[in-house]
Amino acid sequence: MNLEEIQRIFSTAPFIQHVGMRLLDAGEGWCETEIEIGQQHEQQDGFIHAGVQATMADHSAGTAAATLIRPGQYVLTVEFKINLLRPAKGKQLRCRAEVLRPGKTLTVVESSLLTEKLVSKATVTIAVLDK
Amino acid sequence: MNLEEIQRIFSTAPFIQHVGMRLLDAGEGWCETEIEIGQQHEQQDGFIHAGVQATMADHSAGTAAATLIRPGQYVLTVEFKINLLRPAKGKQLRCRAEVLRPGKTLTVVESSLLTEKLVSKATVTIAVLDK
């Protein structure tokens, strides 16, 4: 597992610190992440903003893809789609990202986000590139 | 134009203030928004994080949809897809969101994000609901 790239993705991405997302665990082709929800994550109705969920789905997917790359490679999101399945409310937002299809140049990852229930699901296409 | 809902979407959404996004202008079926880019918006490579772009694309789309709703209604994102077309770098990130298809219960909006060039494009499905 390319731990160097995974650490870099988490410790040197300022927006991820700004949002307060942290890595819980990771293995070959997957990772789990968490955000402690505060008022700053809310939309106008008190629910967790879709942008918070999208950020988490995307960044966790990139991290899951990065567990499978070789040293000297890096990952970049090409596109993603997210379905917001229910209004999201809770103290913790968790995400599990799993690689659906690893590839030499493109990897597809699914991210599931949960509070108590599944609140959103995303499919993320990640490019694998050489530095 | 439902200015009350538009103001509410912008002034009472804490995550939008946390990200630093503001409304530049709006009309029937469209709006324009801006983020002054700082280090907190960056991913690990110094480019603007996909999560910032997704947040902007989604929230601007919701605002564009809200320009067309009646008093007593509100909007909620059902799903969206974003294509990240090039690495995004610049001092301002701007978004123009335009309603592609208004509807009684579902409205489809396109959001285009630019620094100097077009950096991403999203299609957002918005539910129109009664309070």
Next chain:
Amino acid sequence: MNLEEIQRIFSTAPFIQHVGMRLLDAGEGWCETEIEIGQQHEQQDGFIHAGVQATMADHSAGTAAATLIRPGQYVLTVEFKINLLRPAKGKQLRCRAEVLRPGKTLTVVESSLLTEKLVSKATVTIAVLDK
């Protein structure tokens, strides 16, 4: 289970007969379908055309959603997204569609398509409407 609507979706949709898709089985919130692959399903490179896969993903998702609706209701696709994970080749193309999130007005369904391996995966948003 609303068998009447399910039969109607399969026996009275001319394009589904034109493509040669048939229902294998269905239960509450899911269905399985199959296409016997012939030359007419191919794209220019001899693989199964993305349009065949999209048709199957969409129609199977609608059928899975229809297993959960009440008499007097019908289903209509709002949007879908499909990732083509590998070139698809084989004598049978099978699809399993499962409802991820049932809803009063919107239902989200995932469709997985397989020959010997998983060849594509789609997420489909379905509107539930009253006749």
Next chain:
Amino acid sequence: MNLEEIQRIFSTAPFIQHVGMRLLDAGEGWCETEIEIGQQHEQQDGFIHAGVQATMADHSAGTAAATLIRPGQYVLTVEFKINLLRPAKGKQLRCRAEVLRPGKTLTVVESSLLTEKLVSKATVTIAVLDK
């Protein structure tokens, strides 16, 4: 313009002949296509099936991308999303596909489908590959 690949995409794709789609015109980064609608294109409600629309959106996007590739290259769809904006009915279904962002390895194309009005819009990610 790579006319050889464009001809190949249209004259040697059996599913495209099965669906009855033809190329009307093409230029650098765009193409226009048409289907004469018959009963075989319908879903159970008499409207044009979403699978017909998806097939057209995808194949037209691939063709538009192919106008920009070099000899010895070919195109392959990675993923697409389509929003079905209104029930589609009419004697001709037309599509205009335009490259939003050309790339060395990935090209993003938008496809708009019309009968009398805009009935659907798709965003398609196309891989550019060497034979």
